[in-house]
Amino acid sequence: MPSKSSSRLAALTVAAVCTAAPLALPAPAHADSVRIHDLQGTTRISPYAGQQVTGVTGIVTGVRTYGSSRGFWIQDPDPDADPATSEGIFVFTSSTPKGVAVGDAVTVSGTVTEYVPGGTASGNQSVTEITRPAFTVTSSGNPLPAPTVIDARSVPSAYTANGSLNALPLRPGTYALDHYESLEGMNVQVRDTRVVGATDPYTELWVTVKPWEHRNRRGGTVYGSYDSQNTGRVQIQSLGPAADFPDANVGDRLTGPTTGPLDFNQYGGYTLVARELGTLESRGLQRETTRRQSKHELAVATYNVENLDPGDSTFAAHADAIVNNLRSPDIVSLEEIQDNNGSTDDGTVAADQTLTRLVDAIEAAGGPRYEWRAIDPADKADGGEPGGNIRQAFLFNPERVSFVDRPGGDATTPVGVTKVRGKAALTHSPGRVDPTSAAFTDSRKPLAGEFTFRGRTVIVIANHFSSKGGDQSLTSHNQPPARSSETQRHLQAKAVHDFTAKILKTQKNANVIALGDINDFEFSETTRILEGENTLWSAIKSLPRSERYSYVYQGNSQVLDQILISPSIRSFSYDSVHINAEFHDQISDHDPQILRFRP
Incomplete structure (x- = not known):
């Protein structure tokens, strides 16, 4: 919600994700054969933060080969029963990951890191990652874990609790921010969503999964109070070529499924990094013209x-x-x-x-x-x-x-x-x-x-x-x-x-x-x-x-x-x-x- 000088920065999402230092953590320990949901835990901060882990298994759901945040997402196809624990995690490789593709089953070792995009002074939430990884591909061509659907029914109407959220247990059935956090790194999907933020020069747009949430007549979502957040907003980026990203205006629709890992970045917050993009359906939004003033006005x-x-x-x-x-x-x-x-x-x-x-x-x-x-x-x-x-x-x-x-x-x-x-x-x-x-x-x-x-x-x-x-x-x-x-x-x-x-x-x-x-x-x-x-x-x-x-x-x-x-x-x-x-x-x-x- 800044002027142009700061809103230009807000578009530099991908390039800025990994330019800040991680949270201060204790000296690394070591843990053998833990599952992804163990690493993610039931709060925003991993109980394994700062520890070396081995034998973390999952299916690759997305590979990011551009920007400063290069790496891949993996997800455990065998989830636990706790809705607060995410089954996905990002593996940060720094350089373009080689020898790994979507559908590969991998075993990963590395350090669990809570990374704060923009640095700790920004107040941004952290992203749980495995850094300095070593990984082995054990098989290829595996079916991906079914995407978790994000829609009006799944996202709570209450935005968040007050206070410092990091130590609070996630309540994904109560708060929207907790719901998104419980899906961090997972394969998710939105369907038939309305565009509420037009495509910017950095191939990003915003959609809402709540069609009637503070809607205006031109298809946007109005922010009218500090106490009335728009919980259905999700940023969309793409793992595909920039040239294939749609030129969308507010009120347009992305029809069909948009599917990919749920990321968190410095400027967009929770972001669906699409492996599969919906089809743009233009609603033909027109620029407005005001009336002419009268002679006496x-x-x-x-x-x-x-x-x-x-x-x-x-x-x-x-x-x-x-x-x-x-x-x-x-x-x-x-x-x-x-x-x-x-x-x-x-x-x-x-x-x-x-x-x-x-x-x-x-x-x-x-x-x-x-x-x-x-x-x-x-x-x-x-x-x-x-x-x-x-x-x-x-x-x-x-x-x-x-x-x-x-x-x-x-x-x-x-x-x-x-x-x-x-x-x-x-x-x-x-x-x-x-x-x-x-x-x-x-x-x-x-x-x-x-x-x-x-x-x-x-x-x-x-x-x-x-x-x-x-x-x-x-x-x-x-x-x-x-x-x-x-x-x-x-x-x-x-x-x-x-x-x-x-x-x-x-x-x-x-x-x-x-x-x-x-x-x-x-x-x-x-x-x-x-x-x-x-x-x-x-x-x-x-x-x-x-x-x-x-x-x-x-x-x-x-x-x-x-x-x-x-x-x-x-x-x-x-x-x-x-x-x-x-x-x-x-x-x-x-x-x-x-x-x-x-x-």
């Missing part, structure tokens, strides 16, 4: 354009989205505008070429000739992709709206509030809100601008709060997971709230809009602080709960982008325009938001 939008710089090939697509899907809003707050040479780290901070190229593309697509306003950041001071110097910027249609220019705004000078002819006004326009505050260290500074529409003043504050990078995952062994990134966002929210409160103290009925990539949910503490007491209100909450989302992460459709309004803005329409987050060929990972109202 001011249309204000926010759009994270994902690290846009002059070297990108997406200008025409973004222009088409702004002109045709957003219907040429009067004001557009853009997030992640990079400097003129993108990620090249040479001290360049100006973004005039980036913004001019976008303005030209919009006009070429049949839109208005927008003007733009922005403030260049100090070099390497605003976070994001190194060298990119991302910032917010305003586009506005001068045929419909005017920008009130007041000089003096720069990277470090804070904008203030004054009174002009009895109305609240900005001391600098554009200006940056509290840019030297610790709240915005290594993060984007809010950009405030003063606009007039049909003689009415509207103050707009464009935001891009710090990302969720560093938070523990929803599958962390700590429950609820720690959300350390909230600390800075709370400070940022308070700064923007307090600035808005100054405006409203100066003019009680001022039209103020704070919008952008808030990087947090509409139900979060960040949003509560930003709203305050009758200062701002997140307008996405005017939508039905099932329609509140702007981003899809790990199969959860969720809110990161918001438009918040002051109390004087009473009559409005709001639209989350779904053009990106649900699609495999997205030009950004965020969906734009638009608000229309009469000032």
Whole structure:
């Protein structure tokens, strides 16, 4: 649930699985002729962790020959009667395993290791593995153990117990995370599942085995509360060639069986690594188009354009989205505008070429000739992709709206509030809100601008709060997971709230809009602080709960982008325009938001 810089990392699943250290374990002991279910035990930590074992037998159910986590899975075809003990385990060979194939019966010796993808500080659960193995193939062409079916009936509705899960006995009939953990390394199967997270560039997608769990009308699964987890989500990868992986959008279906070992990785949690993929059935999801604003309505939008710089090939697509899907809003707050040479780290901070190229593309697509306003950041001071110097910027249609220019705004000078002819006004326009505050260290500074529409003043504050990078995952062994990134966002929210409160103290009925990539949910503490007491209100909450989302992460459709309004803005329409987050060929990972109202 991070911004783009961290969500890019979330796709590096396979390559990152074995880059971290194992749990600290006692000195190795030795055990003869144990079974896989003995090694897995009835908790998340093997009772044999750190011990040398010999004579572990099983049938090979999958071989992984790519990435850093190379090896194979084996499963005991003769299970015990305890549903808490997995019958499968991963054998980590480091290099490409040779002389072993699916269907081989093998005998394995090695060290039982609890491996934590991402390192122990990540809070991720560990994977029970046999490392430094020696193995012997005793026969080939054996039938595989029948896959365990994961479906709506088998996965409990309760997500997990609270506390540190590692020492707790698994209760697979009670908790969803325990159910998945009890199948770690086993041959599993899902059938006729709906896609809830589109195929990403790293050949991964997400499905749900619970068709009606928080479903929205476009086929996604909505994440609407910390206490209402989507237990049916499973990540799908493939043991086959990347070229054969389907290009799926949200709402599509994988028909028939998808079968393979159940893995656990750093970013996706429990993942079915498919030996057999279902057939993609497209449901023809279409990109949305909002309505055009009326003559008397001011249309204000926010759009994270994902690290846009002059070297990108997406200008025409973004222009088409702004002109045709957003219907040429009067004001557009853009997030992640990079400097003129993108990620090249040479001290360049100006973004005039980036913004001019976008303005030209919009006009070429049949839109208005927008003007733009922005403030260049100090070099390497605003976070994001190194060298990119991302910032917010305003586009506005001068045929419909005017920008009130007041000089003096720069990277470090804070904008203030004054009174002009009895109305609240900005001391600098554009200006940056509290840019030297610790709240915005290594993060984007809010950009405030003063606009007039049909003689009415509207103050707009464009935001891009710090990302969720560093938070523990929803599958962390700590429950609820720690959300350390909230600390800075709370400070940022308070700064923007307090600035808005100054405006409203100066003019009680001022039209103020704070919008952008808030990087947090509409139900979060960040949003509560930003709203305050009758200062701002997140307008996405005017939508039905099932329609509140702007981003899809790990199969959860969720809110990161918001438009918040002051109390004087009473009559409005709001639209989350779904053009990106649900699609495999997205030009950004965020969906734009638009608000229309009469000032």
